[in-house]
Amino acid sequence: MPLADLLIGGILLGGVYALMACGLNLIFGVMRVINFAHGDILAIAALSTVSIAVGLKMPFWVAIVAVPIGCAALGALIQVVILRRIEDGPMIMSLLATYALSTILVNIAILIWGGGYSGLPGVLSGSLRVLGVNVSLSRLVSFACAIGISLAVWWVLEFTRFGRAVRSVSAAPELASISGIAIDRVRLATFALGTGMAGFAGVLVAPAFALDPQLGSRFIIKAFAVIIVGGMGSYPGAILAALLLGVVEVVGSYFVGAVIGSAFLFLLMLAVLLVRPRGLLGAGVRV
Amino acid sequence: MKGINPLAVAIVAGIAAIAVPLVGSDYAVSFSIQLLIFLVLAYSWNWIGGYTGYTHFGQVGFFGIGAYVGSLLNFHWGVPWYLAAIAAALAGAATAVPLGGAMLRLKGPFFAIGMFGLARVLEAFALGFDSITGGGTGIYLKPISDLKPIYYVVATVAMIMLLLTWKLDNSRLGLKLLAIREDENAAESLGIPTTRLKVGTFIASAVAPAAMGSLYAAYLGFIDPPTAFAPNMELTTIAMVLLGGMGTVLGPLVGALVLSIVNEVLWANYPQVYLACVGVIVLLAVLFMPRGIVSLGMKSGWLGIGRPSFRRLAADSGRAPS
Numbered sequence: 166m167p168l169a170d171l172l173i174g175g176i177l178l179g180g181v182y183a184l185m186a187c188g189l190n191l192i193f194g195v196m197r198v199i200n201f202a203h204g205d206i207l208a209i210a211a212l213s214t215v216s217i218a219v220g221l222k223m224p225f226w227v228a229i230v231a232v233p234i235g236c237a238a239l240g241a242l243i244q245v246v247i248l249r250r251i252e253d254g255p256m257i258m259s260l261l262a263t264y265a266l267s268t269i270l271v272n273i274a275i276l277i278w279g280g281g282y283s284g285l286p287g288v289l290s291g292s293l294r295v296l297g298v299n300v301s302l303s304r305l306v307s308f309a310c311a312i313g314i315s316l317a318v319w320w321v322l323e324f325t326r327f328g329r330a331v332r333s334v335s336a337a338p339e340l341a342s343i344s345g346i347a348i349d350r351v352r353l354a355t356f357a358l359g360t361g362m363a364g365f366a367g368v369l370v371a372p373a374f375a376l377d378p379q380l381g382s383r384f385i386i387k388a389f390a391v392i393i394v395g396g397m398g399s400y401p402g403a404i405l406a407a408l409l410l411g412v413v414e415v416v417g418s419y420f421v422g423a424v425i426g427s428a429f430l431f432l433l434m435l436a437v438l439l440v441r442p443r444g445l446l447g448a449g450v451r452v
Numbered sequence: 453m454k455g456i457n458p459l460a461v462a463i464v465a466g467i468a469a470i471a472v473p474l475v476g477s478d479y480a481v482s483f484s485i486q487l488l489i490f491l492v493l494a495y496s497w498n499w500i501g502g503y504t505g506y507t508h509f510g511q512v513g514f515f516g517i518g519a520y521v522g523s524l525l526n527f528h529w530g531v532p533w534y535l536a537a538i539a540a541a542l543a544g545a546a547t548a549v550p551l552g553g554a555m556l557r558l559k560g561p562f563f564a565i566g567m568f569g570l571a572r573v574l575e576a577f578a579l580g581f582d583s584i585t586g587g588g589t590g591i592y593l594k595p596i597s598d599l600k601p602i603y604y605v606v607a608t609v610a611m612i613m614l615l616l617t618w619k620l621d622n623s624r625l626g627l628k629l630l631a632i633r634e635d636e637n638a639a640e641s642l643g644i645p646t647t648r649l650k651v652g653t654f655i656a657s658a659v660a661p662a663a664m665g666s667l668y669a670a671y672l673g674f675i676d677p678p679t680a681f682a683p684n685m686e687l688t689t690i691a692m693v694l695l696g697g698m699g700t701v702l703g704p705l706v707g708a709l710v711l712s713i714v715n716e717v718l719w720a721n722y723p724q725v726y727l728a729c730v731g732v733i734v735l736l737a738v739l740f741m742p743r744g745i746v747s748l749g750m751k752s753g754w755l756g757i758g759r760p761s762f763r764r765l766a767a768d769s770g771r772a773p774s
Binding site: 193197199201247250251254255256257258260261262264265266267268269271272273275276382386389390393397422425428431432434435438439442 | 577738742
């Protein structure tokens with residue numbers, strides 16, 4: 166396999182990581198909550214997509230619209246029922262809560278979809294030639310959508326009134342509150358947006374990966390790696406790091422096998438944690 | 453001292469522990485071994501998570517290291533399980549020394565994510581180096597016909613953990629750890645050697661889980677990566693400490709007893725929703741009882757009021773510093 170293949174494969178993989186990690190990063194920035202259930206929302210979204218497309222025989226675009234909205238609603242529910250009560254408390258409580266939530270979601274997914282693998286064959290199959298490399302259409306489309314959504318959310322954060330509110334709550338909650346920003350509403354909207362992004366990422370991985378209820382734990386750790394390497398709370402850092410880690414994973418897997426190859430990511434993450442905890446572009450979040 | 457004395461509890465628990473194999477069935481012994489293993493894990497987690505306040509999602513990593521070190525020694529060289537467990541404990545400590553120095557430079561969520569990732573790395577290695585570890589197929593050990601010796605060893609370790617925690621709770625060291633939990637910068641400024649204490653606690657809390665991993669593998673007669681590094685083991689341990697009361701002497705004991713019995717009932721009747729139920733228990737504890745069952749005892753005067761005031765554990769303590 167030539168280098169170009171590996172590079173393109175890695176970058177395409179990184180697109181989905183970017184979308185997922187950006188949602189996680191957004192939530193962390195605004196609420197100071199590490200959402201351990203983020204990956205499981207992605208897994209549930211992916212499995213729902215299969216159910217909609219294969220089980221209900223509806224077109225794929227129905228899933229693209231419905232699933233992220235459903236995930237955002239689920240996120241809003243989680244925020245109102247659970248996180249709102251503890252997000253200002255000590256961090257250990259929100260860590261434990263989302264960790265517990267993650268196992269609950271996995272278990273529910275196993276109850277609904279069973280423990281086995283499922284997939285979405287026939288959607289966006291076929292391949293294209295890009296720069297002399299055969300690229301599967303589903304990966305190309307998911308990359309384009311993922312990066313598109315990530316950049317769109319970035320634009321919202323940078324240039325809209327809502328985005329400014331989000332950034333000010335993230336930087337200084339007390340000052341934002343004094344300035345008349347409804348912190349609770351911003352946090353609710355942000356959490357729903359973040360989980361909606363995870364849901365969208367789930368829809369996008371559905372045609373390209375083998376799906377099972379444990380999918381979430383494999384993705385969350387990669388998303389953690391991405392936001393740590395990129396810098397916690399840094400949006401462009403997350404996108405950059407996602408592409409970088411996608412390449413590292415694909416190249417690593419090619420040379421030393423998939424299992425140890427994915428361990429490379431974690432080792433890179435641990436190395437960054439130790440050498441430069443603020444990440445590539447992070448501003449250094451105080452905790 | 454007003455209320456229940458932990459020493460008295462230890463004595464009662466000790467008598468109960470000796471009595472179980474004498475009067476109980478094989479099932480009772482088998483159940484008690486699992487309970488006691490979780491008890492030891494819970495006490496270890498309590499040191500780093502409850503007293504020092506570092507959310508540790510990687511303890512199962514040490515459990516797994518111990519399980520593999522013990523199993524491989526037993527499998528390849530026929531080392532008896534009790535010596536294998538000692539070797540596993542040493543291996544756990546040996547891994548924790550460099551790891552502690554490195555990982556405890558991280559705080560809060562960074563530490564949690566780092567340790568969570570580390571446990572997954574170890575699992576990936578156990579799967580990947582299948583020429584040594586047997587990979588996904590696992591290792592089958594010679595089955596042990598009589599579980600009572602394992603039971604007594606685990607019970608002794610659990611008793612030692614209880615007594616050590618009691619000593620810790622009544623010592624300057626315990627106060628220093630609580631100070632780190634409450635406000636690490638303030639503790640540092642008062643001259644508490646926070647880094648040394650954190651690393652020391654981290655290493656101490658890794659030894660017993662590694663030994664338990666080895667004993668658990670001997671007890672099962674089998675080990676594979678998903679068993680050795682099971683995330684639900686981690687969740688159950690943390691749930692026990694949280695439910696009983698973090699940073700207390702009796703919390704892990706109460707939590708482990710309650711949750712083991714609940715687990716056994718759930719596992720027997722509703723195995724398919726067992727994990728979700730543990731998750732719900734943790735959630736409810738976080739939301740409505742962050743100080744655990746023991747705090748109810750303190751409020752009602754059954755227990756002496758513990759020194760830990762749980763400021764940082766209470767969810768209603770005002771806004772977190774940003």
